[in-house]
Amino acid sequence: GKYRVVSTKSMPGTRWIRLLTDNDCRLEICTEAKTILSVDDILALIGDRCDAVIGQLTEDWGEVLFSALKRAGGTAFSNMAVGYNNVDVEAANRNGIAVGNTPGVLTETTAELAASLTLAAARRIVEADQFMRAGLYEGWLPHLFVGNLLKGQTVGVIGAGRIGSAYARMMIEGFKMNLIYYDLYQATRLEKFVTAYGQFLKANGEQPVTWKRAATMEDVLREADVISLHPVLDKTTYHLINPERLAIMKKEAVLVNASRGPVIDEVALVEHLKANPMFRVGLDVFEDEPYMKPGLADMKNAVVVPHIASASKWTREGMATLAALNVLGKIKGYPVWGNPNQVEPFLNESATPPP
C-alpha cells in the first residue's frame, strides 16, 4: 500500500480493515498488550512515516502527537468515539491534521445503555442480583427491594442532542414518562414526538405524556424523578453536577451518566449517596477512569459499569468503519461517504473534504 495507516488498537469487525487495505493503505494494528497507550507508545507507532492514525478515547491527542504526525507526513486522525474531549482540535488544526469522530452509529446503543442503567438503578437490579447469589433470599416479602415506578414520573434530560433525544424517546414511549429537558438548542423533533404521543395516549383514554423545555438546568434537577446526563464534556460542563446541584435534586431521584465522567463531581456524588440512601445512580463513566473515587464501590445505591455504552457489535463495527472512512476520505480526497445527516467525519476546517 502507498499509505501507512496506524490503528492504536484492534477494533471489531473486518470491514474497516478491508476498506483500508483495498484502497492503497498498509494498515498496522498495534498489538501492544497494555490497555492504555502512553504518548510515548504512540510516538513510537507513528515513527518516521505515517499518513493517518485511528486512535482511542483513552489517548491524549494534543500538540505532541499531532506535530509528530505532521513530521511523519500525516494528514488525518480519527477518534473511535463520538466524544472528542481527548483531542485538542486546535493543535490538530495548527499541524494541518484533519480530525474525525464517529457519531450516529452509536446513538441508539448508547441511549439503550442509559435506559438500562435507569431501570437497573430504579429497580435495584444489581443489589437484588447480589442478594440472590449470596444465598440471602428466604422468600417473598412485601418490603423486599422496593424501588421506583417510572410510569407517570418525569424524566429529565440534560443535553438533548442525538443521544439525549433517543434516550428521552425510549423512556417516554417505553414507560410513559413526562419530559423536562435542558439544552441550549431547542429539541424540536423530540418536542413534536412527545406532543404526538401524548395525543395518541389521550385518544386511547390514557393519561397523556407532556414535555417542557426548562429555562435553567436547576429546573430539571428540581422537578425530574430520573435525570440523565448527555452533554459533551468541555470547560462549560466540567463538574456540571456539583454539591449545590445534587442538593436540589429529589431525595429519591435516579441520576444516570453515560456521557463523560468529569461532568459529575464524583467525590461530592459519593457523599450524596451516603447521605441519601434512596437516591440512586447508574454510571457508565467515571471522573478518573479506570478508577472510581473512594467509597463509590461500596455504595449499594450505585450501579456501575465500565464505559460500555457504545458496546454493541453493530455499533462498534460501525464506529471502526466510520473511523476508517474518516482517515481514508482525507488521504484520498474522497467526498464524504454515508448519510450526511448522520456522519460528520471532520470536525475542523483543515479537514473539509474537497467538493
Ligand code: GLV
Ligand atoms: C464513547 O464514549 C464515545 O464517545 O464514543
Ligand code: GLV
Ligand atoms: C407478587 O409476586 C405478587 O404476586 O403480587
